[in-house]
Amino acid sequence: MSIEHREHVGEVTTTPERFENPGISPHRPRLSDEDPRAAKRAERQTILIFTLSILATVGGIVGYFAFPIQAPSLGNVRMSTLTLGLGLGIGMLGIGVAAVHWAKSLMSDVERVEERHVQRSDDATRAAAVEILSTGAAESNIARRPLLKGALGTALALAPLSFLVPLIGNLGADWNVSKFRHTAWAPVNGKLRRLATDPSDRPIKPSDVTIGSVVHVMPQGLPDEPGYLEEKAKAVVLLIRLDPRDLNEPEDRKDWSYEGIVAYSKICTHVGCPVALYERQTHHLLCPCHQSTFDVANQAKVVFGPAKRALPQLPIALDEEGYLVAQSDFLEPVGPSFWERER
Ligand code: FES
Known part of the structure; x- marks a missing residue:
């Protein structure tokens, strides 16, 4: 950074060089913004990834019951660990990848400027915040895409079972x-x-x-x-x-x-x-x-x-x-x- 020197009597002060505000770069519409078929394709892809997540979670739970470790052999423990680990890993990864794909292809990507303001918020600001949130919810298209909403909800609801099912299963173990x-x-x-x-x-x-x-x-x-x-x-x-x-x-x-x-x-x-x-x-x-x-x-x-x-x-x-x-x-x-x- 270049600096500009100002000399006063007996002291030197510096101020940073000032830059012009470049503003927001021009918005470039995505394929899914202009072509309804591309938007539909992105929606189907997102649902497919959520579905993979659901299947992986269910597969992990099935593997837990298919290879019981209450009467363990080395093979059972290995398979149980493998299926649970894969189920949990792919299940969580699927939710993350689907959410990113959804955000990048279907949610609004218009940049907005938020001016700095004091921390205190008055009624008008609160109302504006609620409006922004409502707009965000509307622009995520979740209301118009019930299947996508259902896939998201099911994937999120099933994911914790990867932890809960083994936990509950082990509570019934024989601790003689x-x-x-x-x-x-x-x-x-x-x-x-x-x-x-x-x-x-x-x-x-x-x-x-x-x-x-x-x-x-x-x-x-x-x-x-x-x-x-x-x-x-x-x-x-x-x-x-x-x-x-x-x-x-x-x-x-x-x-x-x-x-x-x-x-x-x-x-x-x-x-x-x-x-x-x-x-x-x-x-x-x-x-x-x-x-x-x-x-x-x-x-x-x-x-x-x-x-x-x-x-x-x-x-x-x-x-x-x-x-x-x-x-x-x-x-x-x-x-x-x-x-x-x-x-
Ligand atoms: S288990 Fe060894 S000191 Fe606590």
């Missing part, structure tokens, strides 16, 4: 707390469960776990069948190796670890977030949700934060082939302390 007393670590037909890496399902030997490392493990060979994900979520365990001299184990737990390797439930006992951050120097495990801190060297007792009880420990041992196994299931419920209250 006794499920939290048992996990997939329990022996199967007398055979102890091996600890395996996730997701490769490779069994683990003590030599795989170095001092200071943390390994996320699952029971080996969990079958991909209904309930699989629920079982996997409950059974997740952290395997940690300490210098055996640092471990403070009570008498009744002396045989729960193997050469400094201990296994604890990864589910925080506060409200169930995955405990994940391990500090090797202090042997502290931190839950990232609300900073509950557990002392791994001291039976994972709570040393800080809102959790009220230690992380449940999984007793481990070595099988005849040298792999780490769970001696039994957890001896207390995993997860938030709430589940323990009925014990």
Whole structure:
């Protein structure tokens, strides 16, 4: 911007260069303004996009019921997530695209100048505002195009169902707390469960776990069948190796670890977030949700934060082939302390 200098006694002031008001550029009518067939075509296109939105929303809801996740398998959860996500995404996108197309092709595109005025509005201004709104409503042609109005209304009315139907469906789910007393670590037909890496399902030997490392493990060979994900979520365990001299184990737990390797439930006992951050120097495990801190060297007792009880420990041992196994299931419920209250 060029500036013009004015010199006064002892001071310099600047004022911005002044521009001519270019005014409003001339209005160029669109095809739909001049050709009723083009306007009709634009209307049909808008209705078609709204209809796609409606179909996508309905498809998402149908997919939710077609792939129930109350008895989940990995395939069901994937398909349910995919159909709900596509239904929601295409449904919302359709409403947006249709609204833009409608505005650009059918609504009035005449520019208007609104002069600045003081904030206070008198009766005449209010009346003018109402008139402007009425004119806008009239120019949107909604009154003369009932099918378009119906398509818009139906698309907007159905869109929230993408959220509400899964929400209401899950309210009826079976929240039986006794499920939290048992996990997939329990022996199967007398055979102890091996600890395996996730997701490769490779069994683990003590030599795989170095001092200071943390390994996320699952029971080996969990079958991909209904309930699989629920079982996997409950059974997740952290395997940690300490210098055996640092471990403070009570008498009744002396045989729960193997050469400094201990296994604890990864589910925080506060409200169930995955405990994940391990500090090797202090042997502290931190839950990232609300900073509950557990002392791994001291039976994972709570040393800080809102959790009220230690992380449940999984007793481990070595099988005849040298792999780490769970001696039994957890001896207390995993997860938030709430589940323990009925014990
Ligand atoms: S869930 Fe872990 S501290 Fe709250």
